Structure formats: C-alpha cells, structure tokens
Amino acid sequence: MNLFVIGIGLIGGSMAKDIKRLRPEVAIYGIDTSPAHLKEAMALGIIDNKSTYSDLPKADMVIVTIPVDVLVAELPKILDAVKDDAVVIDAGSTKSLLCKTVEDHPKRRNFLACHPIAGTEYSGPSAAIEGLFQGKTNIICEVEKTAFKLQERALEFFQQLGMRIRYMNPEAHDRHIAYVSHLSHISSFMLGKTVIDKERNERDIFDMAGSGFESTVRLAKSSPAMWTPIFKQNKQNVVETLEEYIQNLEEFKRMLIADEYGAIYDEMNNTNKIREILKGIIPLIKQ
Amino acid sequence: MNLFVIGIGLIGGSMAKDIKRLRPEVAIYGIDTSPAHLKEAMALGIIDNKSTYSDLPKADMVIVTIPVDVLVAELPKILDAVKDDAVVIDAGSTKSLLCKTVEDHPKRRNFLACHPIAGTEYSGPSAAIEGLFQGKTNIICEVEKTAFKLQERALEFFQQLGMRIRYMNPEAHDRHIAYVSHLSHISSFMLGKTVIDKERNERDIFDMAGSGFESTVRLAKSSPAMWTPIFKQNKQNVVETLEEYIQNLEEFKRMLIADEYGAIYDEMNNTNKIREILKGIIPLIKQ
The missing domain is CATH 3.40.50.720 (NAD(P)-binding Rossmann-like Domain)
Structure with missing residues (x-):
C-alpha cells in the first residue's frame, strides 16, 4: 500500500x-x-x-x-x-x-x-x-x-x-467541539495574556506560578497558524461559547463583589462534578 | 522534636x-x-x-x-x-x-x-x-x-x-498570587460550568473532550471549602484580575466578530511567549 x-x-x-x-x-x-x-x-x-x-x-x-x-x-x-x-x-x-x-x-x-x-x-x-x-x-x-x-x-x-x-x-461536531476544545484554547490564551500583561510591570510574578497555572495555560503554547483558521471557520459557535463563558465569569465577579460566598461555594461545588466526567475521559486520554 | x-x-x-x-x-x-x-x-x-x-x-x-x-x-x-x-x-x-x-x-x-x-x-x-x-x-x-x-x-x-x-x-504576595493562582482556578471552574451547563441538553459532548480540555478544567476539581475563603480574603485583587481577564476575552470576541484574523493571530503569537516562561517554571514543578 x-x-x-x-x-x-x-x-x-x-x-x-x-x-x-x-x-x-x-x-x-x-x-x-x-x-x-x-x-x-x-x-x-x-x-x-x-x-x-x-x-x-x-x-x-x-x-x-x-x-x-x-x-x-x-x-x-x-x-x-x-x-x-x-x-x-x-x-x-x-x-x-x-x-x-x-x-x-x-x-x-x-x-x-x-x-x-x-x-x-x-x-x-x-x-x-x-x-x-x-x-x-x-x-x-x-x-x-x-x-x-x-x-x-x-x-x-x-x-x-x-x-x-x-x-x-458536521454541524453537531462544530457546535460541540467549540465547547470542549475551541473555548479551552481561548480561555488559556487569554489567561496567558492577562498574566503576561501584568508581568510587564511586576517582575517575579512567574516565580510564584505552580502546576495549577501551568495546567491552565498549557494550550496557550499552541500554534496561531493552526488555530486562527479554526476560529474563523467556527466563528459563530465560538462566539456563542465565549458569550456564555464571559457571562459565567461576570456572574462570579458579581457574586464576589456582593459578598455572596454561599452562592460561590455552591457554584464551585456543582462544578466539582467535572471530577466524575473527567474520570470517564482521562482513561481514554492517558491510555 | x-x-x-x-x-x-x-x-x-x-x-x-x-x-x-x-x-x-x-x-x-x-x-x-x-x-x-x-x-x-x-x-x-x-x-x-x-x-x-x-x-x-x-x-x-x-x-x-x-x-x-x-x-x-x-x-x-x-x-x-x-x-x-x-x-x-x-x-x-x-x-x-x-x-x-x-x-x-x-x-x-x-x-x-x-x-x-x-x-x-x-x-x-x-x-x-x-x-x-x-x-x-x-x-x-x-x-x-x-x-x-x-x-x-x-x-x-x-x-x-x-x-x-x-x-x-503580604500585600505583594496577595496581588501577584491572584494572577498566577486564583484567576487560574476561577477560569477553570467557569470553563467547567459553561460546558456542564451546555451538556445538560447535549449528551455526548464529553465524548469529544481530549487532553486539552482535561488540562484547562483540572482545577475545577478543587475543594470549594478551601477556595471560597481564599476568594473572600483576596476579593479586591481577584476582582481586578477577573476584570482584566474578562476584558481580554471580550476583545478576542470583538476581533472574531469583526473578522480581524490578523490581529487574532498576532495576539496568540504574542502569548506564545508563555512557552519560554513555562520552560522556566516546569522544571521546578516536575522535579
């Protein structure tokens, strides 16, 4: 062959x-x-x-x-x-x-x-x-x-x-993959950018970075030549996921400003169910 | 002793x-x-x-x-x-x-x-x-x-x-750690929430999740009992980092809607310098 x-x-x-x-x-x-x-x-x-x-x-x-x-x-x-x-x-x-x-x-x-x-x-x-x-x-x-x-x-x-x-x-693929892949890449790139921008004025900040930071910004190392056309082709779905993500971040910020710590606890506790979900996918990833 | x-x-x-x-x-x-x-x-x-x-x-x-x-x-x-x-x-x-x-x-x-x-x-x-x-x-x-x-x-x-x-x-510690640790946790929790919320109506979505998603949502497994009081005590710094992060995400969304793909490429390319930064911290983490 x-x-x-x-x-x-x-x-x-x-x-x-x-x-x-x-x-x-x-x-x-x-x-x-x-x-x-x-x-x-x-x-x-x-x-x-x-x-x-x-x-x-x-x-x-x-x-x-x-x-x-x-x-x-x-x-x-x-x-x-x-x-x-x-x-x-x-x-x-x-x-x-x-x-x-x-x-x-x-x-x-x-x-x-x-x-x-x-x-x-x-x-x-x-x-x-x-x-x-x-x-x-x-x-x-x-x-x-x-x-x-x-x-x-x-x-x-x-x-x-x-x-x-x-x-x-193809339509279901593009809609779903926007959530579990494209959004992860944007959240990671923008997290990296936020910290790099801050670091310009504050040296030493990366001395304090641990494995948690490394894990969440890992995807910010990805290739722009590969990812720019992906975001372009899946623009509509990606914009939608970004809007939902930003809305969730805004709501978290609002709760923090309003001192609603019970609600913040509940929100994180509900999201902890990602543990069970990841248990299902990690064996596939790590195989 | x-x-x-x-x-x-x-x-x-x-x-x-x-x-x-x-x-x-x-x-x-x-x-x-x-x-x-x-x-x-x-x-x-x-x-x-x-x-x-x-x-x-x-x-x-x-x-x-x-x-x-x-x-x-x-x-x-x-x-x-x-x-x-x-x-x-x-x-x-x-x-x-x-x-x-x-x-x-x-x-x-x-x-x-x-x-x-x-x-x-x-x-x-x-x-x-x-x-x-x-x-x-x-x-x-x-x-x-x-x-x-x-x-x-x-x-x-x-x-x-x-x-x-x-x-x-202590003040410099709390200001810097908000960027490299506290913000990572919130970005991860809210990413997990965004996808879990979506998954309620769309089964199978997690079948499509790979190692990138796993990496960016790993911190969403963290303990709410530990993290709620951290966010409370560091509220002012955390709100500030969240505002900068949301602003960067909004700008990314704006560029996408305006079809400014050259600028999106440049943004990701600039953020790629996180590779060099992580090279400095990964040996410490992995030791």
Missing part, C-alpha cells in the same frame, strides 16, 4: 510513525510546503519518500493534516488527483465548511471527513509521537457519503491506530 | 510524610476537626499520635494547614497555647489578613507566615504524597517579625523538604 501524508506535523507524523511500526510493508510518501519539515521527517524516519502532488495518482490512502484554511483550498485538488479507489482522510478541527466545500465534488465518495481528538500543544515533525491515537476518539462525519469499501479501508486503519469511532453530522 | 500538624490534609500530610522519612526521630502529632481524617492519617502512618490543642505546649514546631478563614480564627489561639521557643508555620494561600490579624499578638515572633506553592487538585490525608515540595517555591512574608532562631529552625525544615525560598510582603 502507498500511503501519502500531506502535512508532516504532529498529527500526520504520528499516524505515519504508528503505521510504519504496525505495517512495515506500507510505503509512506510525505508532501509538505516546508522543505525543512520534509527533510526533518526523512531524517527522523517518519516518511520513506519526499513527494509532490504529481505522485498522488499512486496513492491508495491519503492523509491530509494541514491547517483548516489550507485544507478547504487543497482538498478539491487532492481529490482531483487521486485514482478512483483511493481514500482521502482529513483530520481538521472543523467540519462544516469542509464538507460543504466538497459536497458536489465528483470524487466526494473518495473522501472521509474525520477529526481525531488527539494532540499536544507542540507542532512539526519532531512533535510526532508513537501511540498518540491509542484509545482516543475519532469523530467521523457524513460517513454515508463515502464509498463503502473505502470506509472499510479507513476504519481498519483507525482500528490499527487504536481509535474509537463516533459518528456525527 | 515534637512536630504538630493542625489540619491533616494534602499539604500538612505531605509535609509530615517527608519529615517522617527524613527525620525518623521526630514525633508527629496530628490535630484535626475531622475524626475520620485523624483516623485515616494514623492508619496511613502519616502521624504518630492523635492530639488536641491541650497538648500544644509540648510542640517545638507547629504546621497549620487549614482553610484560610479557619486559619485567621485559630492562629491567635494556637500562638496563645505554644511555649516561648516554639515556631508556628502556616501554609495559607492569602497572607494580608492573616499577618494583620496577628500583628499585635504577644507571640507574633513565634509565627512565620508562609505559602508553599505546591499542591494538587485533591484533598484529605489520602491525597498526601512524598516529595511534593521538592524544588517548589515557598513564599515567606514579614520574615523580620519572626524570632531569628525560630526562622532558622523553619528554614532548616524547608531546606529538608527541598524548597526554594522567596521573601515578599
């Missing part, structure tokens, strides 16, 4: 690493706009060959792991280039615009819209790690629009990576 | 565990309003004896690790009870009100105001772990108000736990 990975970073690189280990007979071709990343991926043994779109007709499977704005522009061209029985899989964090963009493409049946919920705050080929997808959730959208035998090939691939599958429509 | 720990939870229990290992000759007495916690601490071997305030005159060192509202009420009584050459150390997350409360106490020189920046989101004796303080920062306030030989005894103790010391006045 010829596997093409377009965008050799954390996600594509980690998938390639797993497949190389599990199915050594697979030939892995890498395509990337960055010659440095391609060179690095070769040096790290993540890919077997540097490649270009002109080789795409050789592909049996294409994994497209590039920022979502580039993905929307490139996916139609990739579908144009592949042969009739190739399956093209993406890993974008937004699904509505992408699915809409290719809905009338003559090779729509060659495409499977996916979002593997996995990653770290790092990027590039050197961030690729083995076993990243083990036990993680992969959201698949509009599965019925993909050719049956190509669905099968993709699902076998995800099974080899150890992923569990959830099916969802 | 007789060491008394008042409040056998995560912090006091972890200190006792380290001292038991490092200085087996020290006799450790536990005082707690919860008979269940005392029994658990005995069963776990964290303390050698269950005790009460009536035994306090035997103490050479007293560690007071109780919620900050109880601390303000109890510290004067504890100082009343100890002998003249005993040192009393606290570990409260706020320092101004406490220092003010005991400023005219006849045994003020027996007290050393401390805030070890260490912990997890768990509480109670079973949460106590060895080595929790290794490499962590301990903020000491108003050191000049403590008797010199008692400072020495306390510093030797902190050195044995592996802590690095920073000296600060």
Whole structure:
C-alpha cells in the first residue's frame, strides 16, 4: 500500500510513525510546503519518500493534516488527483465548511471527513509521537457519503491506530467541539495574556506560578497558524461559547463583589462534578 | 522534636510524610476537626499520635494547614497555647489578613507566615504524597517579625523538604498570587460550568473532550471549602484580575466578530511567549 501524508506535523507524523511500526510493508510518501519539515521527517524516519502532488495518482490512502484554511483550498485538488479507489482522510478541527466545500465534488465518495481528538500543544515533525491515537476518539462525519469499501479501508486503519469511532453530522461536531476544545484554547490564551500583561510591570510574578497555572495555560503554547483558521471557520459557535463563558465569569465577579460566598461555594461545588466526567475521559486520554 | 500538624490534609500530610522519612526521630502529632481524617492519617502512618490543642505546649514546631478563614480564627489561639521557643508555620494561600490579624499578638515572633506553592487538585490525608515540595517555591512574608532562631529552625525544615525560598510582603504576595493562582482556578471552574451547563441538553459532548480540555478544567476539581475563603480574603485583587481577564476575552470576541484574523493571530503569537516562561517554571514543578 502507498500511503501519502500531506502535512508532516504532529498529527500526520504520528499516524505515519504508528503505521510504519504496525505495517512495515506500507510505503509512506510525505508532501509538505516546508522543505525543512520534509527533510526533518526523512531524517527522523517518519516518511520513506519526499513527494509532490504529481505522485498522488499512486496513492491508495491519503492523509491530509494541514491547517483548516489550507485544507478547504487543497482538498478539491487532492481529490482531483487521486485514482478512483483511493481514500482521502482529513483530520481538521472543523467540519462544516469542509464538507460543504466538497459536497458536489465528483470524487466526494473518495473522501472521509474525520477529526481525531488527539494532540499536544507542540507542532512539526519532531512533535510526532508513537501511540498518540491509542484509545482516543475519532469523530467521523457524513460517513454515508463515502464509498463503502473505502470506509472499510479507513476504519481498519483507525482500528490499527487504536481509535474509537463516533459518528456525527458536521454541524453537531462544530457546535460541540467549540465547547470542549475551541473555548479551552481561548480561555488559556487569554489567561496567558492577562498574566503576561501584568508581568510587564511586576517582575517575579512567574516565580510564584505552580502546576495549577501551568495546567491552565498549557494550550496557550499552541500554534496561531493552526488555530486562527479554526476560529474563523467556527466563528459563530465560538462566539456563542465565549458569550456564555464571559457571562459565567461576570456572574462570579458579581457574586464576589456582593459578598455572596454561599452562592460561590455552591457554584464551585456543582462544578466539582467535572471530577466524575473527567474520570470517564482521562482513561481514554492517558491510555 | 515534637512536630504538630493542625489540619491533616494534602499539604500538612505531605509535609509530615517527608519529615517522617527524613527525620525518623521526630514525633508527629496530628490535630484535626475531622475524626475520620485523624483516623485515616494514623492508619496511613502519616502521624504518630492523635492530639488536641491541650497538648500544644509540648510542640517545638507547629504546621497549620487549614482553610484560610479557619486559619485567621485559630492562629491567635494556637500562638496563645505554644511555649516561648516554639515556631508556628502556616501554609495559607492569602497572607494580608492573616499577618494583620496577628500583628499585635504577644507571640507574633513565634509565627512565620508562609505559602508553599505546591499542591494538587485533591484533598484529605489520602491525597498526601512524598516529595511534593521538592524544588517548589515557598513564599515567606514579614520574615523580620519572626524570632531569628525560630526562622532558622523553619528554614532548616524547608531546606529538608527541598524548597526554594522567596521573601515578599503580604500585600505583594496577595496581588501577584491572584494572577498566577486564583484567576487560574476561577477560569477553570467557569470553563467547567459553561460546558456542564451546555451538556445538560447535549449528551455526548464529553465524548469529544481530549487532553486539552482535561488540562484547562483540572482545577475545577478543587475543594470549594478551601477556595471560597481564599476568594473572600483576596476579593479586591481577584476582582481586578477577573476584570482584566474578562476584558481580554471580550476583545478576542470583538476581533472574531469583526473578522480581524490578523490581529487574532498576532495576539496568540504574542502569548506564545508563555512557552519560554513555562520552560522556566516546569522544571521546578516536575522535579
């Protein structure tokens, strides 16, 4: 099998690493706009060959792991280039615009819209790690629009990576992911900004930072090139989650100013149920 | 040496565990309003004896690790009870009100105001772990108000736990810690609340949560009994940090609504410098 990975970073690189280990007979071709990343991926043994779109007709499977704005522009061209029985899989964090963009493409049946919920705050080929997808959730959208035998090939691939599958429509995906992923990133970025702005005038402040701060601002290390187009494509949902989040912060501030400590206690106590919820997801994350 | 720990939870229990290992000759007495916690601490071997305030005159060192509202009420009584050459150390997350409360106490020189920046989101004796303080920062306030030989005894103790010391006045402590700790907790609690509220009508949402969400809401597992009085005592600083944080979130929302993606990119790119800042603190946290 010829596997093409377009965008050799954390996600594509980690998938390639797993497949190389599990199915050594697979030939892995890498395509990337960055010659440095391609060179690095070769040096790290993540890919077997540097490649270009002109080789795409050789592909049996294409994994497209590039920022979502580039993905929307490139996916139609990739579908144009592949042969009739190739399956093209993406890993974008937004699904509505992408699915809409290719809905009338003559090779729509060659495409499977996916979002593997996995990653770290790092990027590039050197961030690729083995076993990243083990036990993680992969959201698949509009599965019925993909050719049956190509669905099968993709699902076998995800099974080899150890992923569990959830099916969802693109609109529900984008609405839900705004809460559990996009909002977390904004809250973390703005927390980092608030403290950095303060630190300009108050040195030593970071001497006092502990593991709690580190945990809540970890996502503020994420790549702006990846996240700006995600927020743009999911603007409506993200604005809605931000409004609800700001409203909750405003209400907390109001209670504090009004000395309503009983209500503050109750609010935190109710939110403690996140413990039980996280107990359900941590085993999946830590696997 | 007789060491008394008042409040056998995560912090006091972890200190006792380290001292038991490092200085087996020290006799450790536990005082707690919860008979269940005392029994658990005995069963776990964290303390050698269950005790009460009536035994306090035997103490050479007293560690007071109780919620900050109880601390303000109890510290004067504890100082009343100890002998003249005993040192009393606290570990409260706020320092101004406490220092003010005991400023005219006849045994003020027996007290050393401390805030070890260490912990997890768990509480109670079973949460106590060895080595929790290794490499962590301990903020000491108003050191000049403590008797010199008692400072020495306390510093030797902190050195044995592996802590690095920073000296600060109580007002600066409370102002800075609002940014790097108290705000992180509120942002996390309100993020948890926003998603839980949404999830009431939308099942399956947590199926989509990954390690990013887990990291940003981890602190929402924290104890309301511990955190409510912290927010109360540090109200003014916390309200100020909340206002700056909300303002940054509002500005992010405004940029998103106005399609100012270049500015959004720049904002995240600037905040990425948190990477370098965290590089400085993570080795301390992870040690």
